[in-house]
Amino acid sequence: MTLTDRTLISFTLNNQDVSVRPDHPHLLAALREELDITSAKDGCSPSGQCGCCTVLVGGKAVMSCLISLEKAEGKEIITLEGFDPAERDRLASAFAACGALQCGFCTPGILVRTKALLDQKGSALTGRGAAGRLGAHLCRCTGYTKIFDAIDMLASGQIPSLELPSGIGKSGVKYEGKELALGDRGYVDDMRLEGMLHAALHLTDHARADVLRIDTSAAKAMAGVLDVFTAADVPGELKIGILYQDWPVFIPEGGRTSYVGDVLAIVVAEDRMTARAAAELVHVDYNVLPPFTDPAIAVASDEDAVWGLDGNVLSTSAYARGDFESAYEASPHKIHEHFTTPRVEHAFLEPESTLVIPDDDGHLMVYSGGQGVWDDRNQIAAVLGVDTSEITVELVSNGGAFGGKEDMSNQAQTALAAKLVDRAVKCTLSREESLLIHPKRHPIQIELWVSCEADGTLTALKARMLGDSGPYASVGMKVLERAAGHASGPYVLPNIDVEAVAARTNNPVCGAFRGFGANQAQFAMEGAMDRLAEMVGISGWEMRSRNVIEPGDVWGPGQIMDDGCRGARESLDALKPHYDAARAAGKAIGLGLGLKNSGLGNGFKEIARAVVQFREDGKVEVRHCWTEMGQGVHTVALQVAAEELGIDPSLIEVIVDTTRELGAGQTTGSRGTLMASGSVQAACQSAIAGGRQVGVDYEGEYRVDWTNSMNDGLENPIIHSAFGYAAQLVIADRQTGKIERVIAAHDVGRAINPILCEGQVEGSVHMGLGYALSEEFPADDDGRPTNMTLRSLGIIRPKDVPDIEVILIEVPQPRAPYGVKGVGEIGLVPTAGAVAAAFHEVDGQWRTHLPMGIHQPLQVD
Numbered sequence: 001m002t003l004t005d006r007t008l009i010s011f012t013l014n015n016q017d018v019s020v021r022p023d024h025p026h027l028l029a030a031l032r033e034e035l036d037i038t039s040a041k042d043g044c045s046p047s048g049q050c051g052c053c054t055v056l057v058g059g060k061a062v063m064s065c066l067i068s069l070e071k072a073e074g075k076e077i078i079t080l081e082g083f084d085p086a087e088r089d090r091l092a093s094a095f096a097a098c099g100a101l102q103c104g105f106c107t108p109g110i111l112v113r114t115k116a117l118l119d120q121k122g123s124a125l126t127g128r129g130a131a132g133r134l135g136a137h138l139c140r141c142t143g144y145t146k147i148f149d150a151i152d153m154l155a156s157g158q159i160p161s162l163e164l165p166s167g168i169g170k171s172g173v174k175y176e177g178k179e180l181a182l183g184d185r186g187y188v189d190d191m192r193l194e195g196m197l198h199a200a201l202h203l204t205d206h207a208r209a210d211v212l213r214i215d216t217s218a219a220k221a222m223a224g225v226l227d228v229f230t231a232a233d234v235p236g237e238l239k240i241g242i243l244y245q246d247w248p249v250f251i252p253e254g255g256r257t258s259y260v261g262d263v264l265a266i267v268v269a270e271d272r273m274t275a276r277a278a279a280e281l282v283h284v285d286y287n288v289l290p291p292f293t294d295p296a297i298a299v300a301s302d303e304d305a306v307w308g309l310d311g312n313v314l315s316t317s318a319y320a321r322g323d324f325e326s327a328y329e330a331s332p333h334k335i336h337e338h339f340t341t342p343r344v345e346h347a348f349l350e351p352e353s354t355l356v357i358p359d360d361d362g363h364l365m366v367y368s369g370g371q372g373v374w375d376d377r378n379q380i381a382a383v384l385g386v387d388t389s390e391i392t393v394e395l396v397s398n399g400g401a402f403g404g405k406e407d408m409s410n411q412a413q414t415a416l417a418a419k420l421v422d423r424a425v426k427c428t429l430s431r432e433e434s435l436l437i438h439p440k441r442h443p444i445q446i447e448l449w450v451s452c453e454a455d456g457t458l459t460a461l462k463a464r465m466l467g468d469s470g471p472y473a474s475v476g477m478k479v480l481e482r483a484a485g486h487a488s489g490p491y492v493l494p495n496i497d498v499e500a501v502a503a504r505t506n507n508p509v510c511g512a513f514r515g516f517g518a519n520q521a522q523f524a525m526e527g528a529m530d531r532l533a534e535m536v537g538i539s540g541w542e543m544r545s546r547n548v549i550e551p552g553d554v555w556g557p558g559q560i561m562d563d564g565c566r567g568a569r570e571s572l573d574a575l576k577p578h579y580d581a582a583r584a585a586g587k588a589i590g591l592g593l594g595l596k597n598s599g600l601g602n603g604f605k606e607i608a609r610a611v612v613q614f615r616e617d618g619k620v621e622v623r624h625c626w627t628e629m630g631q632g633v634h635t636v637a638l639q640v641a642a643e644e645l646g647i648d649p650s651l652i653e654v655i656v657d658t659t660r661e662l663g664a665g666q667t668t669g670s671r672g673t674l675m676a677s678g679s680v681q682a683a684c685q686s687a688i689a690g691g692r693q694v695g696v697d698y699e700g701e702y703r704v705d706w707t708n709s710m711n712d713g714l715e716n717p718i719i720h721s722a723f724g725y726a727a728q729l730v731i732a733d734r735q736t737g738k739i740e741r742v743i744a745a746h747d748v749g750r751a752i753n754p755i756l757c758e759g760q761v762e763g764s765v766h767m768g769l770g771y772a773l774s775e776e777f778p779a780d781d782d783g784r785p786t787n788m789t790l791r792s793l794g795i796i797r798p799k800d801v802p803d804i805e806v807i808l809i810e811v812p813q814p815r816a817p818y819g820v821k822g823v824g825e826i827g828l829v830p831t832a833g834a835v836a837a838a839f840h841e842v843d844g845q846w847r848t849h850l851p852m853g854i855h856q857p858l859q860v861d
């Protein structure tokens with residue numbers, strides 16, 4: 001008798017006898033889909049590569065997506081829900097108190113592992129010692145440093161202090177930190193509803209192929225399937241997009257696929273397993289065409305790479321000042337170099353999930369973890385051909401995004417399915433589908449010419465960049481615009497000539513990703529700085545010091561820098577003693593200096609609103625419109641309200657309000673803290689002026705409407721309203737190349753919550769090290785990604801994370817609330833350049849290509 005012939009499988013779950021159907025693919029599915037366990041998260045099942053699903057089986061921490069029901073039978077299984085309440089509280093409190101969680105998606109699994117380790121080792125356990133045992137766990141947000149701190153705290157028996165931060169500049173626990181740590185604050189896939197259906201997508205087999213026929217009959221005939229929908233069922237617009245509407249939600253018969261994430265059909269079934277199995281039965285006849293996978297060939301070709309779009313140049317961003325040619329020729333030192341950076345996957349731990357619930361009037365309630373719920377609403381309404389008032393998109397805090405959830409993934413298809421079957425439908429992507437569908441970091445080829453005087457003063461820069469944007473626009477033109485704008489790094493260049501082209505190809509779509517073009521451009525510029533420093537005969541620190549922007553200097557596309565740019569100098573100066581000490585100790589060292597804009601800038605009118613309301617029960621509601629994706633925007637809102645209103649923070653309830661248009665746009669570009677703090681501050685001031693009356697909505701607004709576009713023809717445009725600045729020092733062993741330590745000096749303007757700020761920087765440095773050394777998401781000649789598992793992405797594992805020390809610097813940004821500059825993206829801008837310089841000191845080789853490779857294995861003693 002096979003397992004599936006059996007009626008039920010029994011085991012004990014949290015000390016209760018339970019029985020489940022035998023057809024679940026693994027224990028995790030049985031726990032989540034049948035037993036309503038939500039602390040164990042599904043980040044990658046069934047591959048066992050993220051650790052989010054970790055539970056105790058017979059007292060051992062194991063990944064439940066790797067355990068078959070056959071193996072689980074008769075076992076004692078404990079999830080976080082079944083831990084002793086005092087122990088649950090202690091674990092979660094320590095993680096919250098240490099700032100050891102951001103989005104929280106990985107945290108329940110790590111708590112289970114920590115308990116198992118504490119049971120084994122007791123007070124002998126250390127965070128660093130546990131690093132090797134955390135190898136099964138990915139955390140994309142924290143950089144692990146604060147996870148080590150939390151484990152140290154637990155092992156030492158310290159009692160964590162769980163105070164909410166009482167105002168601006170106070171470290172304190174993250175809002176809802178404990179709930180997040182325990183997995184109790186649900187993500188979309190944790191939401192359950194009686195009678196809810198499940199959907200699955202059928203994706204194309206080919207990056208570029210004519211779709212001749214779509215046959216859904218076999219899928220429809222499968223038991224448990226309610227229906228299958230294709231482009232033929234779309235009543236409204238077929239194409240969506242944040243800026244350009246060029247991205248088809250389905251490829252129709254007679255259409256043509258343009259990358260391997262294109263969707264052909266959505267299957268609706270009684271359960272997820274049936275939906276996914278039926279999606280594989282959708283049969284498509286193709287006429288396969290050769291894809292464009294080389295952006296240089298694509299831009300030179302007369303043939304269109306992408307269905308229905310003319311030409312393969314998505315955008316060209318260019319500007320020039322001074323006379324590059326003459327200045328370059330006349331300069332005594334010059335370099336001309338080609339740099340390449342890779343396509344990179346966000347690897348947020350929570351795969352995309354959407355739940356749509358129709359009401360009796362046909363109105364749709366959409367639960368989305370996207371970064372811009374108003375964009376989601378507008379695009380869904382366009383696809384369904386209905387007024388936006390017929391759609392409400394409720395924002396559910398997500399399990400990481402980093403820019404990868406700006407574009408819709410499955411929201412429109414799920415909404416269509418729910419509307420047509422008139423029942424609640426949830427669609428959760430598998431890890432593989434997630435990897436295929438959402439946009440990545442742009443690979444950019446950069447040709448750079450840079451020159452300087454005999455004393456190292458920079459004279460001229462010319463940059464030519466070609467970014468591979470994949471088929472659909474997403475925000476690719478803005479990424480290349482930002483790469484162009486940041487080409488000079490935080491340095492004064494009197495003669496500059498920059499052009500950045502975004503190409504359309506049939507590779508994976510590229511769009512927003514933490515750093516947004518600035519890190520690609522500054523990897524190249526920092527490389528140039530170190531080469532020129534060597535020619536001049538000065539240190540990397542001195543080269544940067546002689547050229548760093550100061551208030552009043554003209555930067556990049558012509559912006560006259562304000563007082564906030566002192567942060568670049570102060571970040572650099574903060575590292576000087578560490579730089580000198582590491583040099584004196586004989587270490588190989590590399591220094592990177594960078595800047596990254598906060599906010600959209602470029603002439604966009606950015607408006608955010610917030611609402612404060614005093615309630616009858618004594619609580620104060622703060623309503624804003626930003627996506628909490630681990631970065632702590634809820635905590636920022638709480639701290640601003642506590643500061644302005646002078647009230648106990650435990651009285652404040654923070655709510656993302658999507659019932660009224662509080663504006664804002666996407667939570668992107670390091671703008672959440674900046675815009676949220678400004679709008680909440682204004683709402684609080686309005687409440688104070690209005691006498692804090694109970695039940696009144698006090699609205700406040702923060703706007704940035706004074707920036708200019710690069711294309712406005714101004715000599716000195718204000719491209720961005722604010723910038724964050726950072727200097728990072730990478731210290732490596734001169735013999736082995738082992739990276740021992742990273743010291744990151746970051747000017748954040750004002751650290752609203754220093755511990756959360758540090759955590760953001762540590763997570764960014766971890767991501768930056770991965771970008772420098774090991775991460776990439778390549779595609780083959782057919783346009784198909786070749787790294788299709790989390791482990792193959794090259795994310796640095798906990799045991800390989802060097803010590804990261806953060807120095808927070810606060811040079812206030814003029815015209816910004818509290819002087820805030822934003823911290824989300826700048827953290828990984830200088831890292832790759834600093835690593836390249838350190839490695840050059842090890843072996844004398846200049847690096848021009850990312851990832852550089854861990855040919856000198858990273859190890860931690």
Ligand code: FES
Nearest residue numbers: 043044048051065
């Ligand atoms: S879901 Fe099991 S390890 Fe990722």
Ligand code: FES
Nearest residue numbers: 102104139140141
């Ligand atoms: S907190 Fe670990 S993945 Fe977000």
